[in-house]
Protein backbone atom coordinates (compact mmCIF):
# COMPACT_ATOMS: atom_id res chain seq x y z
CA UNK A 1 0.00 0.00 0.00
CA UNK A 2 1.52 3.33 -1.15
CA UNK A 3 4.99 1.72 -1.20
CA UNK A 4 6.52 3.95 -3.88
CA UNK A 5 5.41 7.16 -2.23
CA UNK A 6 6.52 5.93 1.16
CA UNK A 7 9.97 4.91 -0.10
CA UNK A 8 10.54 8.21 -1.85
CA UNK A 9 9.50 10.44 1.04
CA UNK A 10 11.39 8.37 3.58
CA UNK A 11 14.53 8.45 1.49
CA UNK A 12 14.38 12.24 1.32
CA UNK A 13 13.81 12.51 5.07
CA UNK A 14 16.57 10.01 5.91
CA UNK A 15 19.02 12.03 3.88
CA UNK A 16 18.06 15.09 5.85
CA UNK A 17 18.46 13.30 9.17
CA UNK A 18 21.89 12.09 8.05
CA UNK A 19 23.42 15.55 7.75
CA UNK A 20 25.54 16.60 10.75
CA UNK A 21 24.17 20.09 10.58
CA UNK A 22 21.09 20.88 8.59
CA UNK A 23 21.13 24.01 6.47
CA UNK A 24 18.41 25.88 4.68
CA UNK A 25 19.71 24.38 1.46
CA UNK A 26 19.26 20.83 2.81
CA UNK A 27 15.70 21.64 3.83
CA UNK A 28 14.95 23.17 0.44
CA UNK A 29 16.35 20.08 -1.32
CA UNK A 30 14.31 17.73 0.84
CA UNK A 31 11.16 19.74 0.30
CA UNK A 32 11.75 19.68 -3.43
CA UNK A 33 12.18 15.91 -3.40
CA UNK A 34 8.96 15.53 -1.39
CA UNK A 35 7.20 17.64 -4.00
CA UNK A 36 8.56 15.41 -6.77
CA UNK A 37 7.40 12.32 -4.85
CA UNK A 38 3.89 13.75 -4.61
CA UNK A 39 3.83 14.54 -8.32
CA UNK A 40 4.98 11.02 -9.13
CA UNK A 41 2.24 9.73 -6.83
CA UNK A 42 -0.21 11.52 -9.18
CA UNK A 43 -1.03 14.42 -6.89
CA UNK A 44 -1.76 17.49 -9.01
CA UNK A 45 0.85 20.20 -9.36
CA UNK A 46 -1.01 22.91 -7.44
CA UNK A 47 -1.73 20.69 -4.47
CA UNK A 48 1.83 19.34 -4.33
CA UNK A 49 3.12 22.89 -4.35
CA UNK A 50 0.71 24.04 -1.66
CA UNK A 51 1.71 21.08 0.48
CA UNK A 52 5.42 21.76 0.33
CA UNK A 53 4.88 25.48 0.86
CA UNK A 54 2.97 24.69 4.06
CA UNK A 55 5.72 22.36 5.23
CA UNK A 56 8.31 25.04 4.55
CA UNK A 57 6.30 27.71 6.36
CA UNK A 58 5.86 25.50 9.40
CA UNK A 59 9.55 24.58 9.41
CA UNK A 60 10.47 28.27 9.40
CA UNK A 61 7.77 29.13 11.96
CA UNK A 62 8.99 26.46 14.34
CA UNK A 63 12.64 27.41 13.86
CA UNK A 64 13.46 23.87 12.85
CA UNK A 65 17.12 24.61 12.19
CA UNK A 66 17.64 25.92 15.69
CA UNK A 67 16.22 22.88 17.44
CA UNK A 68 18.23 19.99 18.88
CA UNK A 69 16.83 17.48 16.46
CA UNK A 70 15.86 19.28 13.27
CA UNK A 71 15.50 16.13 11.14
CA UNK A 72 13.00 14.66 13.56
CA UNK A 73 10.98 17.84 13.88
CA UNK A 74 10.90 18.28 10.12
CA UNK A 75 9.64 14.69 9.75
CA UNK A 76 6.90 15.41 12.26
CA UNK A 77 5.83 18.47 10.30
CA UNK A 78 5.62 16.40 7.11
CA UNK A 79 3.68 13.70 8.94
CA UNK A 80 1.16 16.17 10.37
CA UNK A 81 0.69 17.89 7.01
CA UNK A 82 0.12 14.54 5.30
CA UNK A 83 -2.55 13.67 7.85
CA UNK A 84 -4.13 17.10 7.44
CA UNK A 85 -4.12 16.72 3.66
CA UNK A 86 -6.04 13.45 3.95
CA UNK A 87 -8.62 14.88 6.35
CA UNK A 88 -6.99 14.94 9.79
CA UNK A 89 -9.61 12.84 11.57
CA UNK A 90 -11.55 9.69 10.76
CA UNK A 91 -15.10 10.41 9.69
CA UNK A 92 -17.93 8.26 11.03
CA UNK A 93 -21.19 7.45 9.26
CA UNK A 94 -24.53 8.81 10.43
CA UNK A 95 -26.92 5.95 10.88
CA UNK A 96 -29.64 7.20 13.17
CA UNK A 97 -32.77 6.39 11.20
CA UNK A 98 -34.65 3.14 11.10
CA UNK A 99 -34.06 1.97 8.49
CA UNK A 100 -31.02 3.97 7.46
CA UNK A 101 -30.31 4.04 3.75
CA UNK A 102 -26.76 3.90 2.42
CA UNK A 103 -26.57 4.60 -1.30
CA UNK A 104 -23.48 3.30 -3.09
CA UNK A 105 -22.43 5.19 -6.21
CA UNK A 106 -19.51 4.90 -8.59
CA UNK A 107 -18.34 3.55 -11.91
CA UNK A 108 -18.48 -0.07 -12.98
CA UNK A 109 -15.41 -1.94 -11.79
CA UNK A 110 -14.74 0.48 -8.95
CA UNK A 111 -15.46 -2.28 -6.45
CA UNK A 112 -18.95 -1.11 -5.53
CA UNK A 113 -20.57 -4.53 -5.20
CA UNK A 114 -17.66 -5.95 -3.22
CA UNK A 115 -17.53 -3.03 -0.81
CA UNK A 116 -21.33 -3.10 -0.36
CA UNK A 117 -21.01 -6.67 0.92
CA UNK A 118 -17.95 -5.82 3.02
CA UNK A 119 -19.74 -2.85 4.53
CA UNK A 120 -22.83 -4.90 5.37
CA UNK A 121 -20.65 -7.47 7.09
CA UNK A 122 -18.78 -4.73 8.97
CA UNK A 123 -22.04 -3.13 10.15
CA UNK A 124 -23.40 -6.47 11.25
CA UNK A 125 -20.27 -7.65 13.05
CA UNK A 126 -18.90 -4.40 14.46
CA UNK A 127 -22.00 -2.27 14.90
CA UNK A 128 -24.63 -4.91 15.65
CA UNK A 129 -26.81 -3.84 12.73
CA UNK A 130 -29.16 -6.00 10.70
CA UNK A 131 -28.43 -4.87 7.13
CA UNK A 132 -30.28 -5.60 3.91
CA UNK A 133 -28.29 -5.53 0.68
CA UNK A 134 -30.18 -4.31 -2.37
CA UNK A 135 -29.25 -5.18 -5.95
CA UNK A 136 -30.31 -2.19 -8.03
CA UNK A 137 -28.03 -2.80 -11.00
CA UNK A 138 -30.69 -4.01 -13.40
CA UNK A 139 -28.42 -3.96 -16.46
CA UNK A 140 -25.98 -6.59 -15.36
CA UNK A 141 -27.56 -9.82 -14.13
CA UNK A 142 -24.05 -10.89 -13.15
CA UNK A 143 -23.90 -8.05 -10.64
CA UNK A 144 -27.13 -9.26 -9.03
CA UNK A 145 -25.83 -12.82 -8.86
CA UNK A 146 -22.54 -11.54 -7.42
CA UNK A 147 -24.35 -9.66 -4.66
CA UNK A 148 -26.45 -12.74 -3.82
CA UNK A 149 -23.30 -14.85 -3.61
CA UNK A 150 -21.55 -12.34 -1.38
CA UNK A 151 -24.65 -11.97 0.79
CA UNK A 152 -24.84 -15.74 1.26
CA UNK A 153 -21.17 -15.79 2.17
CA UNK A 154 -21.69 -13.34 5.04
CA UNK A 155 -25.21 -14.41 6.00
CA UNK A 156 -26.86 -11.17 4.98
CA UNK A 157 -30.19 -10.95 3.12
CA UNK A 158 -30.12 -9.59 -0.41
CA UNK A 159 -33.15 -7.97 -2.00
CA UNK A 160 -33.59 -8.07 -5.78
CA UNK A 161 -36.49 -8.25 -8.22
CA UNK A 162 -35.91 -10.62 -11.09
CA UNK A 163 -38.16 -9.08 -13.72
CA UNK A 164 -38.18 -5.47 -12.62
CA UNK A 165 -36.03 -3.24 -14.80
CA UNK A 166 -36.76 -0.09 -12.80
CA UNK A 167 -34.05 0.52 -10.19
CA UNK A 168 -36.00 3.31 -8.49
CA UNK A 169 -38.94 0.94 -7.91
CA UNK A 170 -36.62 -1.72 -6.56
CA UNK A 171 -34.98 0.77 -4.22
CA UNK A 172 -38.37 1.98 -2.94
CA UNK A 173 -39.64 -1.58 -2.51
CA UNK A 174 -36.53 -2.50 -0.57
CA UNK A 175 -37.59 -0.08 2.14
CA UNK A 176 -40.88 -1.94 2.59
CA UNK A 177 -38.94 -5.20 2.64
CA UNK A 178 -36.57 -3.82 5.29
CA UNK A 179 -39.45 -2.62 7.47
CA UNK A 180 -41.27 -5.93 7.32
CA UNK A 181 -38.12 -7.94 8.07
CA UNK A 182 -36.63 -5.71 10.76
CA UNK A 183 -33.61 -4.58 8.82
CA UNK A 184 -32.30 -1.33 10.23
CA UNK A 185 -29.78 -0.56 7.46
CA UNK A 186 -30.28 -0.80 3.71
CA UNK A 187 -27.25 -0.76 1.43
CA UNK A 188 -28.17 -0.08 -2.18
CA UNK A 189 -25.73 -1.24 -4.85
CA UNK A 190 -26.51 0.85 -7.92
CA UNK A 191 -25.56 0.40 -11.56
CA UNK A 192 -22.25 1.81 -12.72
CA UNK A 193 -20.98 2.34 -16.25
CA UNK A 194 -17.44 2.23 -17.56
CA UNK A 195 -17.45 6.00 -17.81
CA UNK A 196 -19.72 8.84 -16.71
CA UNK A 197 -22.96 8.97 -18.68
CA UNK A 198 -26.13 10.98 -18.30
CA UNK A 199 -28.48 8.02 -18.01
CA UNK A 200 -26.52 6.61 -15.08
CA UNK A 201 -26.43 10.00 -13.38
CA UNK A 202 -30.17 10.57 -13.90
CA UNK A 203 -30.94 7.16 -12.50
CA UNK A 204 -28.88 7.45 -9.34
CA UNK A 205 -29.98 11.02 -8.87
CA UNK A 206 -33.65 9.90 -8.94
CA UNK A 207 -32.95 7.22 -6.31
CA UNK A 208 -31.07 9.78 -4.24
CA UNK A 209 -33.94 12.29 -4.37
CA UNK A 210 -36.64 9.73 -3.61
CA UNK A 211 -34.92 7.88 -0.78
CA UNK A 212 -33.00 10.72 0.88
CA UNK A 213 -30.21 8.38 2.03
CA UNK A 214 -28.51 9.08 5.31
CA UNK A 215 -25.21 8.21 3.70
CA UNK A 216 -24.41 8.49 0.03
CA UNK A 217 -20.99 7.01 -0.59
CA UNK A 218 -18.91 7.40 -3.70
CA UNK A 219 -16.80 4.34 -4.45
CA UNK A 220 -13.62 4.73 -6.44
CA UNK A 221 -10.61 2.64 -7.39
CA UNK A 222 -7.60 4.11 -5.63
CA UNK A 223 -5.28 3.03 -8.42
CA UNK A 224 -6.90 5.40 -10.91
CA UNK A 225 -5.15 8.47 -9.41
CA UNK A 226 -6.21 11.77 -10.98
CA UNK A 227 -9.03 10.05 -12.91
CA UNK A 228 -10.50 9.17 -9.54
CA UNK A 229 -10.56 12.85 -8.66
CA UNK A 230 -12.27 13.82 -11.91
CA UNK A 231 -14.93 11.13 -11.47
CA UNK A 232 -15.42 12.17 -7.85
CA UNK A 233 -16.03 15.76 -8.92
CA UNK A 234 -18.66 14.67 -11.44
CA UNK A 235 -20.53 12.45 -9.01
CA UNK A 236 -20.32 15.05 -6.29
CA UNK A 237 -21.90 17.71 -8.49
CA UNK A 238 -24.92 15.48 -9.00
CA UNK A 239 -25.21 13.78 -5.61
CA UNK A 240 -23.39 16.01 -3.15
CA UNK A 241 -22.32 12.75 -1.53
CA UNK A 242 -21.29 12.33 2.11
CA UNK A 243 -18.08 10.44 1.76
CA UNK A 244 -15.70 8.44 -0.34
CA UNK A 245 -14.79 4.77 -0.26
CA UNK A 246 -11.36 4.17 -1.70
CA UNK A 247 -11.05 0.59 -2.92
CA UNK A 248 -8.06 -1.49 -4.01
CA UNK A 249 -5.68 0.50 -1.84
CA UNK A 250 -3.74 -2.74 -1.41
CA UNK A 251 -2.67 -2.55 -5.06
CA UNK A 252 -1.99 1.19 -5.10
CA UNK A 253 1.71 1.93 -4.77
CA UNK A 254 1.37 5.66 -5.50
CA UNK A 255 -1.53 7.04 -3.48
CA UNK A 256 -2.50 10.10 -5.54
CA UNK A 257 -6.23 9.66 -4.99
CA UNK A 258 -5.86 9.05 -1.25
CA UNK A 259 -3.78 12.20 -0.91
CA UNK A 260 -5.84 14.54 -3.08
CA UNK A 261 -9.50 13.64 -2.86
CA UNK A 262 -10.30 15.32 0.47
CA UNK A 263 -8.63 18.52 -0.59
CA UNK A 264 -10.15 18.72 -4.06
CA UNK A 265 -13.80 17.90 -3.29
CA UNK A 266 -13.83 18.54 0.43
CA UNK A 267 -15.48 15.24 1.29
CA UNK A 268 -13.90 12.75 3.68
CA UNK A 269 -12.66 9.30 2.81
CA UNK A 270 -14.76 7.15 5.13
CA UNK A 271 -13.70 3.59 4.27
CA UNK A 272 -10.92 1.86 2.41
CA UNK A 273 -10.93 -1.49 0.64
CA UNK A 274 -7.67 -3.29 1.21
CA UNK A 275 -8.09 -6.63 -0.56
CA UNK A 276 -10.50 -9.04 -2.15
CA UNK A 277 -11.58 -10.81 1.02
CA UNK A 278 -14.75 -9.83 2.85
CA UNK A 279 -12.89 -8.55 5.92
CA UNK A 280 -10.59 -6.34 3.86
CA UNK A 281 -12.35 -3.11 4.81
CA UNK A 282 -11.19 -0.43 7.24
CA UNK A 283 -12.32 2.91 8.53
CA UNK A 284 -9.98 5.49 7.00
CA UNK A 285 -7.74 7.15 9.59
CA UNK A 286 -5.73 9.96 7.97
CA UNK A 287 -3.21 10.06 10.83
CA UNK A 288 -2.59 6.32 10.67
CA UNK A 289 -2.16 6.54 6.92
CA UNK A 290 0.37 9.35 7.38
CA UNK A 291 2.24 7.19 9.93
CA UNK A 292 2.16 4.34 7.50
CA UNK A 293 3.62 6.43 4.70
CA UNK A 294 6.44 7.59 6.95
CA UNK A 295 6.72 4.23 8.75
Ligand code: GDP
Pocket residue numbers: 106107108109110111112113114115143192247248249250251272273274275276280
Ligand atom coordinates in the same frame (compact mmCIF):
# COMPACT_ATOMS: atom_id res chain seq x y z
P1 GDP B 1 -18.32 -3.03 -9.33
O1 GDP B 1 -18.43 -3.22 -10.82
O2 GDP B 1 -18.05 -1.60 -8.99
O3 GDP B 1 -19.46 -3.58 -8.56
O4 GDP B 1 -16.98 -3.79 -8.90
P2 GDP B 1 -16.77 -5.19 -8.18
O5 GDP B 1 -17.22 -5.14 -6.75
O6 GDP B 1 -17.34 -6.28 -9.02
O7 GDP B 1 -15.16 -5.27 -8.16
C1 GDP B 1 -14.38 -5.31 -9.32
C2 GDP B 1 -13.14 -6.15 -9.05
O8 GDP B 1 -12.31 -5.51 -8.11
C3 GDP B 1 -13.45 -7.54 -8.48
O9 GDP B 1 -12.60 -8.47 -9.10
C4 GDP B 1 -13.12 -7.40 -7.00
O10 GDP B 1 -12.71 -8.61 -6.42
C5 GDP B 1 -11.98 -6.40 -7.04
N1 GDP B 1 -11.87 -5.62 -5.80
C6 GDP B 1 -12.83 -4.89 -5.18
N2 GDP B 1 -12.36 -4.27 -4.09
C7 GDP B 1 -11.04 -4.62 -3.99
C8 GDP B 1 -9.97 -4.27 -3.07
O11 GDP B 1 -10.12 -3.51 -2.09
N3 GDP B 1 -8.75 -4.83 -3.34
C9 GDP B 1 -8.53 -5.66 -4.40
N4 GDP B 1 -7.30 -6.15 -4.59
N5 GDP B 1 -9.50 -5.97 -5.28
C10 GDP B 1 -10.74 -5.48 -5.09
